Amino acid sequence: MFHVQKIHQCTRLPRVQGRINDRFTSLMPNIRRLLPTDFEQVEAVYRDAVISQTTGLYSPAQINAWAEHALRDPAVRNALDRGYGLASCNAEDPAIIEAFALLEPFDRLSLLYCRGRSCREGRASALLHQLQTWASEQGLQRLRTEASQLSRPLLERLGWWIEAEEVVTFAAQEFVRWRMIRDLP
DSSP states (O other): OOEEEEEEEOOOOOOOOSOOOTHHHHHOOOEEEOOGGGHHHHHHHHHHHHHHHOBTTBOHHHHHHHHTHHHHOTHHHHHHHHSEEEEEEOSSOTTSEEEEEEESSTTEEEEEEEOGGGTTSSHHHHHHHHHHHHHHHTTOOEEEEEEOTTTHHHHHHTTOEEEEEEEEEETTEEEEEEEEEEEOO
């Protein structure tokens, strides 16, 4: 589990208005509901995403602590059991998950990860678009998350804004992350 050591209030950034372009979902036909039985693949995508995409953003010790989290902490499996998530699957083999996103609880984006080989293909945007649509259909008016250095730029481009910055300690490593929110239509 993360332990929050200190929280810094951030200046509210201007909100980006507008809708996410539907081109994301039309390019990603292999999106399906994420199931608790997908845990082994979720674990593999999680680890691959951290190892393959965080170099230069985090120290080797931070990357190792983060990459091993899904293997050591039951929180990831528990979130998968309780939450609502989607998986973006491989075009050639739809049984292989390339990216996933999970709401748990339903108003919180708790996990968003993509394999390094599949990043920058619009998968995270497509997953977020569909989760936001689902959340809105459930009557939710706002989503929240804690964003890493890796996910923050994407979320900002998609209309999320920073509520606060915080420093958390996880596996004896300090991480800066941002509490972010996005109002739903």
